[in-house]
Amino acid sequence: MAKIRLDNIAHTYTPKADNPLFALKQMSLSWDDGGRYALLGPSGCGKTTMLNIMSGLITPSHGKVMFDDRDVTGLITEERNIAQVFQFPVIYGTMTVYENLAFPLKCRQFPEDQIDKKVKEVSEILNLQDFLKNRAKGLTADQKQLISLGRGLVREDVAAILMDEPLTVIDPDLKFRLRRKLKEINAKYKTTLIYVTHDQNEAMTFADNIMVMNQGELVQTGSPKELFEKPQTTFVGYFIGSPAMNIYECSASSSNEITVGSNTFKVQSNIDNTQSKGLKLGIRSEYITVENSSGENTIEADVNEVEDFGNYKLITASQGSLKVIAKVKRELDVPSEKIFLKFPSQHCCIYENDKLI
Numbered sequence: 001m002a003k004i005r006l007d008n009i010a011h012t013y014t015p016k017a018d019n020p021l022f023a024l025k026q027m028s029l030s031w032d033d034g035g036r037y038a039l040l041g042p043s044g045c046g047k048t049t050m051l052n053i054m055s056g057l058i059t060p061s062h063g064k065v066m067f068d069d070r071d072v073t074g075l076i077t078e079e080r081n082i083a084q085v086f087q088f089p090v091i092y093g094t095m096t097v098y099e100n101l102a103f104p105l106k107c108r109q110f111p112e113d114q115i116d117k118k119v120k121e122v123s124e125i126l127n128l129q130d131f132l133k134n135r136a137k138g139l140t141a142d143q144k145q146l147i148s149l150g151r152g153l154v155r156e157d158v159a160a161i162l163m164d165e166p167l168t169v170i171d172p173d174l175k176f177r178l179r180r181k182l183k184e185i186n187a188k189y190k191t192t193l194i195y196v197t198h199d200q201n202e203a204m205t206f207a208d209n210i211m212v213m214n215q216g217e218l219v220q221t222g223s224p225k226e227l228f229e230k231p232q233t234t235f236v237g238y239f240i241g242s243p244a245m246n247i248y249e250c251s252a253s254s255s256n257e258i259t260v261g262s263n264t265f266k267v268q269s270n271i272d273n274t275q276s277k278g279l280k281l282g283i284r285s286e287y288i289t290v291e292n293s294s295g296e297n298t299i300e301a302d303v304n305e306v307e308d309f310g311n312y313k314l315i316t317a318s319q320g321s322l323k324v325i326a327k328v329k330r331e332l333d334v335p336s337e338k339i340f341l342k343f344p345s346q347h348c349c350i351y352e353n354d355k356l357i
Contacts, residue, residue, distance in 0.1 A: 001188050002067040002159040003056060004192070005030040009063035011049055014272045025216045026062065031160070034190035036183065038207035040197060042239070046216040047196045051162050054194070055082045067159055072220045080159060083152025087165040089144040093137030097128055100136050108155075118154045125185060142174045149182075153189065160192035167202065179206045189251050200240050204228075228284070229347075234354040237282045243314065243325050247286070250281045250350075258350065261322050264299050265343055269350040269357055280351040285314070287347035288326040291340040299324070299341040306334050317341060 006029055012020040023045045031037055039047045053065060056077035065073045072080050091100050101119045110118075123129045126146045131139065136147060139180040146168060152161040165314070167175045179202065198202050203210050203225040212220045212227065212235075220232040231237035236246035237241050250258040252271045257264055260281055271279070291298050300315035301324055308330065315326040317339050324341055350357050 001243045002070075002192070003030060003033045004160060006050075006053070006067040007064040007066060008059050009053060009065070010052060010195050011058065011061045015061055019329040020029065020061075022061075022216055024053075024060075025220045025346055027149065028063075028210065029218060029221070031192060031194060034186075034192055035052075035291065036193050036195075038195045038197060038203035038210045039213060040200060040203040040210050041213035042198055046211040047213055048164055050213075051084075051164055051194070051196050055084055055159070055162055056080050067195065081155070081157050083155065083158045083161045085145070085163040085166045086151065087168050089141070089148040091136045091144055091147050094135065096133055096135055097123070097139070097147060100147050101128075101132075101154055104151050105190065118156075122153045123330075124149045125153070126181065142170050142178060145170065145178065146181075148215065149185075153185065153191065158191065160194055160195050160214045162196075164196045165198070166195070167197075175202070176205075182206065198240070201276045204229065204240075206299075212239065214239075231282070232356045234280060234282060234351050237349070241284060243285050243327070245282045245284055245349075246325060247280055247282045247351075250279050251277075252279060258348075261320060263299050263319075263322075265348060266345045267348040267350055268345050269348070271350060271357065278353045280354070281343075282349040282351060283343055283347055284323045285327040287344055289342045289344065290315075290326065290328060290332060290334065291342050294340055295342065297345055297348075298340050301339055303335060303337055303339050315339070315341075 008026055008028055009024060010022055010026040011024040012022045014020045040052060053060050056075060064071055070128060098119055101122060102115050105115045106120060123132055128146060136144060152158055167178055182193060195206055209221060209223060211218055212225055214235050220236050221228060223284055227236060227240045234237040234247055237247060248260045249262045251261050253264055255271060257266055258281055294300060299319055303317050305316040307314040311330060313328050313330050313332060313334060315328060315334055317324045326341055
């Protein structure tokens, strides 16, 4: 295991162009030994490029890759002791499960007794012990992915396991079980796990720390709670959460008041030193409450639609051109025409030029 640090990393696939387009813009970040991380962002944001730089499949255009205090920027993948799990599992179909799991240790000429002990230990963790004699090509997609993961776990010298969209081809129930299994593995072996995904649910239910990327930039790092409650940019507010955060253009009325349309809301952000232009109000649907009457930070709106999702209701309401989506308990009796919706000040996020203030 190792602490991985990217020091002023940047990468372009067109280095000889007059104006090279950077897939990764300059950034520095680190992963602690034994941590459980997710790289989250839309397709094309640079997630896989970053993963391939860490593994050694790509040499960065700028910056250094450090494993602990060792500069590994110029080292090939096999010299970094990295295990990679890809979207489509890379296994040897003609080999048995046992032979697949043993392969990395055989390549490193481990004694047979050590290989046998480690393979059996890992197969029990992954619930593959009943399939050790089976040929891998006859297994299910999730079992094949577990074999791919297990080949990294049998190696005690592995610096980290890098997973690039590893559960894309697996159905939702198996995804849930595999994510839970990965968390158990992380707790048992203290192996650094770095999980790349465009699916916020996968990231939020897997990782202790999530790194959100957009257009080659790292826009926010934090726990699932931090990303949900205090998104640092409107992009994070939009990308994290279902439904996305309600975001409205607004103007400053005073140091702690903003105006949205004909409504004035008290907020807890200090906007004394901001301009009235480029301001936006963001609030999660979960934090908007239904009230019985008008009051502070409350608007009256027309009910457009109420959707019952079984464990909650989603209210879509409007006040002129202002559209509000509120997520409430299923048991709540929602009015059919007019509704009072409150925007609690402690949950109002104010953004200037799309960045939280």
